[in-house]
Amino acid sequence: MSDIKSEPLPSTYRALMCSGVGEPLTIQTLPIPDAVPGSVIVRILASSVHTGIEQMLAGKVAGLSIPTPFVPGTRAIGRVAIAGPDTTSLEVGQLVLLEPFIRGRDDPNVQFLWGFGVFGTNPKALKLMEGTWRDGLFAEYARAPLENCFALDERLLLGSPAAGGLGYSVADLTLLSTHVVAYGGFRGIDLKAGETVIVAPATGVFSGAAVEVASALGARVLAVGRNIEALQEIAARNARVSIVQLKGNVEEDLASLKKFGPIDAYLDISPHSASDSTHIRTCLMAVKPYGRVSLMGTVAKDIAIPYVVAMLNNLTIRGQYMYERDDVRGIIKLAEAGVLKLGKEAGHRIEGRFPLEEWEKAFEVAAQNPRVGKSVIFTL
Ligand SMILES: NC(=O)c1ccc[n+]([C@@H]2O[C@H](COP(=O)([O-])OP(=O)(O)OC[C@H]3O[C@@H](n4cnc5c(N)ncnc54)[C@H](OP(=O)(O)O)[C@@H]3O)[C@@H](O)[C@H]2O)c1
Incomplete structure (x- = not known):
């Protein structure tokens, strides 16, 4: 050079x-x-x-x-x-x-x-x-x-x-500047090492980065999506990642998620094309009492929030656009420390x-x- x-x-x-x-x-x-x-x-x-x-x-x-x-x-x-x-x-x-x-x-x-x-x-x-x-x-x-x-x-x-x-x-x-997007989302809902977090979907550019960042932050990650081969590829590369393939039936999909025990947090980063997907409702309903949800996707339609579930479970639902300046320093430190590979x-x-x-x-x-x-x- x-x-x-x-x-x-x-x-x-x-x-x-x-x-x-x-x-x-x-x-x-x-x-x-x-x-x-x-x-x-x-x-x-x-x-x-x-x-x-x-x-x-x-x-x-x-x-x-x-x-x-x-x-x-x-x-x-x-x-x-x-x-x-x-x-x-x-x-x-x-x-x-x-x-x-x-x-x-x-x-x-x-x-x-x-x-x-x-x-x-x-x-x-x-x-x-x-x-x-x-x-x-x-x-x-x-x-x-x-x-x-x-x-x-x-x-x-x-x-x-x-x-x-x-x-x-x-x-x-x-x-690094792709991964910082999800890092901002996780900081927004205060994800902690050892917690269980849903990332959905999990196989795109930004959503796949979210799986990698959550894993690097020490969380146990449930990578949720439709495409089993793509999910398996993600899990093979990341520590502490389990995969959950959703089929579109809310009751059955919820049961698949609940097998993993209490879920502390959920980060959604869905594209427009997922606007009719049931996964957002399913994942919201899977989060435990006092759980936190970050909505980072660009879903075009309004979704039916399970209002009473959110109320009874004291859920925090937070929208998140991009990240804070400090988050960029944070993701760089995570990489420089060798934690984010x-x-x-x-x-x-x-x-x-x-x-x-x-x-x-x-x-x-x-x-x-x-x-x-x-x-x-x-x-x-
Ligand atoms: N909030 C922010 O600051 C911020 C920043 C950057 C990006 N974004 C937004 O994040 C979104 C995701 O970006 P990306 O690059 O990761 O992915 P993307 O290419 O926009 O979308 C691909 C992902 O969405 C899934 N998907 C596509 N159609 C679906 C459907 N009908 N039902 C369920 N899942 C579906 C795919 O899963 P399969 O493997 O099953 O196909 C794949 O995981 C984008 O819309 C982008 O605008 C937000």
């Missing part, structure tokens, strides 16, 4: 540009941005390609506004290339994680997903998204808010096991590494691999 400290900074960089919703992407050469106060300029090394990126750029994600023209891309690992004027802890050359949850500095309730868009039509969020942080991470360089840029212990994470390191590749580390040891695979020019192929391979740890990466 070349030494960024001794390399002259170029005056331009290449980026994958989305000019309009549904239009083909183009490679554009742009001037290196200024490091405005509150920012650093990061040389991107690996930028992860989300499985649903084609849907998103085609305008098919319900409720999402995207700021065209813009550079998409939400999760990356890079090195600080220019430290901004008010940077206090990041130096040129520092390996960093970039994550996409941008909040207004003067109002943290104004939020958008960097390189992706804003859910809803809050004019303040649209303004924030269209300004300084419009361009995301499918690019050789990016201007990053200091709040979304996290230092990584390079020696520990990338160093060889013989030298006391964990031996990960830069691409392996991009998963990444890479080959965790059964993760890089399914494809592509230059920006091969974006169509990269999007295709990503769409074919909608499972946790099956990463597709732009190498830059």
